[in-house]
Amino acid sequence: MSPADLTAELEQLHAAAFGWALSCCRWDRTAAEDVLQATYLKLLDGRARFDGRSSLRTFVFGVIARTAREARRRSTLRRWLPLASLVLGPEAVDGRPDPATALARADQTARLVRALGRLSARQRQVLHLVFYEDLTIAEAAAVAGVSVGTARTHYERGKAALRRLLEEENDRA
Amino acid sequence: MIERDDHHLRGAFEALRREDAAGTPPFQATVAAARARQAVARGRRALRLGAAVVVAVVAVVVVSTRRERDGVRLELDLATVRWQAPTDFLLKLPGDELLRSLPQLGPRGLDRRTL
Numbered sequence: 447m448s449p450a451d452l453t454a455e456l457e458q459l460h461a462a463a464f465g466w467a468l469s470c471c472r473w474d475r476t477a478a479e480d481v482l483q484a485t486y487l488k489l490l491d492g493r494a495r496f497d498g499r500s501s502l503r504t505f506v507f508g509v510i511a512r513t514a515r516e517a518r519r520r521s522t523l524r525r526w527l528p529l530a531s532l533v534l535g536p537e538a539v540d541g542r543p544d545p546a547t548a549l550a551r552a553d554q555t556a557r558l559v560r561a562l563g564r565l566s567a568r569q570r571q572v573l574h575l576v577f578y579e580d581l582t583i584a585e586a587a588a589v590a591g592v593s594v595g596t597a598r599t600h601y602e603r604g605k606a607a608l609r610r611l612l613e614e615e616n617d618r619a
Numbered sequence: 620m621i622e623r624d625d626h627h628l629r630g631a632f633e634a635l636r637r638e639d640a641a642g643t644p645p646f647q648a649t650v651a652a653a654r655a656r657q658a659v660a661r662g663r664r665a666l667r668l669g670a671a672v673v674v675a676v677v678a679v680v681v682v683s684t685r686r687e688r689d690g691v692r693l694e695l696d697l698a699t700v701r702w703q704a705p706t707d708f709l710l711k712l713p714g715d716e717l718l719r720s721l722p723q724l725g726p727r728g729l730d731r732r733t734l
Contacts, residue, residue, distance in 0.1 A: 453650075456646070457646045460643065460646040460649070461639075461640050461643045464639065464643045464644070465636060465639045465640070465643075468639055475642070479644060479649065479652070482649055483649055483650075483652055483653035483656055484653070486649060486650055486653045487653045487654075487656075487657055490650070490653075552634065552638065554631060554634055555631070555634050555635045555638050558631045558632070558634075558635055559635070573628075573632075574632075577628055577629055577632035578632045578635065578636050605625070605628065608628065609628070612631070
């Protein structure tokens with residue numbers, strides 16, 4: 447795929463990729479923008495090369511998930527090692543929702559984000575990929591790096607947990 | 620029930636997607652910011668490398684000048700050094716001094732009467 451084609455494809459996927467980055471960064475907008483920028487650099491510089499084994503969408507989402515994990519790891523390291531920021535650069539991911547974004551959200555979506563935040567990371571990922579990004583469970587499994595069976599288990603348990611959490615949120619409201 | 624709940628969840632995620640889409644930064648701006656960040660990262664990396672080289676050079680110079688200034692040299696004559704193990708006493712046998720000397724043979728050493 448030529449760089450121009452790749453750029454055009456990435457532009458098509460951009461909104462979905464940003465949504466996925468938001469989910470990987472627990473709706474911290476600044477962190478999601480950082481992760482997306484780092485992902486685009488990896489893709490455009492050829493550090494992450496698409497080999498056609500999956501769809502480009504699945505591949506890009508996989509790179510975003512990996513980049514978000516790396517950012518979280520760096521953030522943890524920075525918290526434990528006082529001088530690590532000199533080597534690792536400025537911090538972006540702090541794993542908390544961006545307060546301005548949280549304020550601007552409608553009630554229903556704010557409840558959904560809060561409920562999603564209480565799920566396990568894997569359940570949240572699989573539900574997001576299936577319901578938000580319209581991927582199949584098999585595609586979600588490829589993005590999350592788990593088997594289809596495991597993804598299906600996360601999907602079913604995650605759905606049940608999310609329904610319960612949303613009911614709790616509604617009762618509270 | 621499950622179908623209805625799935626439909627409800629799908630609707631909630633759809634609303635979330637619409638809200639997120641409204642706040643998505645433009646693609647070109649994201650790529651431009653990524654390139655700018657890359658340039659800053661490169662500059663920072665070069666700065667870090669330069670600082671490391673300077674620190675290494677200063678350390679080498681300080682160590683070498685201090686050694687020359689002090690003029691203290693640790694000289695060891697390995698020939699004079701003898702290490703003794705704590706278990707060496709186990710190798711000493713009773714009467715082993717008899718084994719270190721040769722018996723005297725000759726007119727004074729032999730008693731003819733015993734022959």
